[in-house]
Amino acid sequence: MGKRDGRRRGAAGNARSRRFVRVLPALMLCAGVVFDLVTPPQVTAVPLFAAAPLIAAPFFSLAGTVRVGVVAVLLVLAIRISDGVLAKVVPVTDLLTLVTVAVLALVINSVVRRGNEQLASARVIAETAMRAVLPTPEDRIGGLLVAARYEAAQADEFVGGDLYAVADTPYGVRLVVGDVRGKGLDAVAAVAVVIGAFREAAEQEMSLEGVAQRLERALARESSRRGGLDSMEGFVTAVLAEIPVGSDTLRVVNRGHPEPLLLHADGVLEVLAPTVPALPLGMGLGAQPDRSDEWTLPAGAMFLAFTDGLTEARDAKGVFYDPAARLRGRLFPGPDELLSALTDDVRLHTGGRSTDDLALLAVGRPARGQQERRRTVKIVRRDSE
Structure with missing residues (x-):
């Protein structure tokens, strides 16, 4: 409820801002006319008229900016004609100044539109690349329930260094959740290297430690090819x-990442x-061999891994979000419901403000009741066939 109310307030605020920007040039023109009517002829309202096309330039279309500029020039022209001072030096200078400003507003509008088009194109390319290397996993892999989420820091962006992948291999279900230092296309490239190496290693390496070492070597090769770690x-x-x-x-196997959680039924x-x-x-190639730790994932339990966008999320008082404290004692039907509740809760904690991307991956072993229901469905389907 709090999340929906926050979104409604945010959307209403944005709508009001857009409406105000749309009417602001007209308000400036009206203010210029009123100012000219209540002041002596030697007092000019040209700054108000000149402000109108400049305000319109970054927010209006080219045609809209042209209309505002033409209206501003015509209003000043009409005022000077009605005052009978059009032929004097100062009014002519004012008119030329206004025309110059209107032309500059068109130039500004053209530059802003071109920049917006280039930014939109770059964002589409980056998002397409990110979605290609970070697809949403199937909701059931190797008999396990799976759910994943990617929450970008900015609502209109999907480009960052957070990653996840799940693979059904001869050795079981293997997964990775990671966080590349940095953002943008370079981070996407690093994500592609890690996920590509993981998918290959997960199928071939007999141990999880071997998978980690393959990722280490893949990063080392790519770093060397690009001329250093900073480039990767x-x-x-x-x-x-x-x-x-x-x-x-x-x-x-944990390589310097926030500690995952195991939620029991x-x-x-x-x-x-x-x-x-x-x-x-x-950072650890050759430093020491990887070592895996073992736990038990019983029926109905869920494994939850996340990036530091979750643990470093802060509220208005600067308090960090603690997923263990917030989830302890709570029950969830499955991984998808768990991630939905978690994203809602962290958004409520931060008030909708986020400074870092967030990746979440949950894997659950179906409860015995769910397993029995699936067996029943399979038997019914076979009988019907």
Whole structure:
């Protein structure tokens, strides 16, 4: 309810701002006419008339800016004719000044429109690239329930360094959630490298530690090819996890990433802290071997991984969002409902303000009741066939 009210207030505020901007040039023209009527002829209202096309230039179309400029010139011309002072030096200078300003407003309008078109084109290209390398996973992979979310810091952007991927492999379901240092197209390129290397390694490497090392080597190769770590955004924090086929074991390798959570069906919550902290990918090659930690993922439990856009979200008083404290004791039907509630809650915590992108990935083992229902549906379908 709070989120919807906040969105309504934000949308209403934006609508009011747009309406005010649309009528502001007309208000300036009216103010110029009134000012001229109540002041002596030697007092000029040209600054008010000149302001109208300048205000219109960044916000109106080219035709709209032309109309505002023409109306401003005609009004000044009509006022000077009615005053009988058009032929004098000062009124002529005022008129020439207004015409010059109107022409400059057209130039400004053209520059702003061209810049907006280029920005829109760059955003479309970046978003297309990001969606290509970061597709939404299927809601059921390897017998597990899966849900993912990507929340951009800006409402109209989908470009950043947060990443997630899930793969159904011969060794079980494997997943990665990571955060590349930086934003923009360079970050998208780094995301593509990490996800591409993960999908290949997840199919080929026998151990989760081996997958982590493949990612490390892929980043090192790409960094060397581009001439240094800075060109590849420096490093990537990541959590890799694995649920082997036919097992309730959960293996996790944490490379400098926020600690994921394990939510049990009874509301109990575990913070999956690594036994031995490790450096992010891109910083720890050869430093020490990766080591996975093991937990149990029973029926009805869910594994939740996220980027630091969640843990570094602050409220108006600067208090950080604590997902473990906010989720402990709460029950959710499945991963999708969990992520929906989590994004709503963090948005409520920050008041809709966000300074960093946020990626969330939840994987759950269906409860026994859900498994039985799926078996029943399969049997019914086979009988009907």
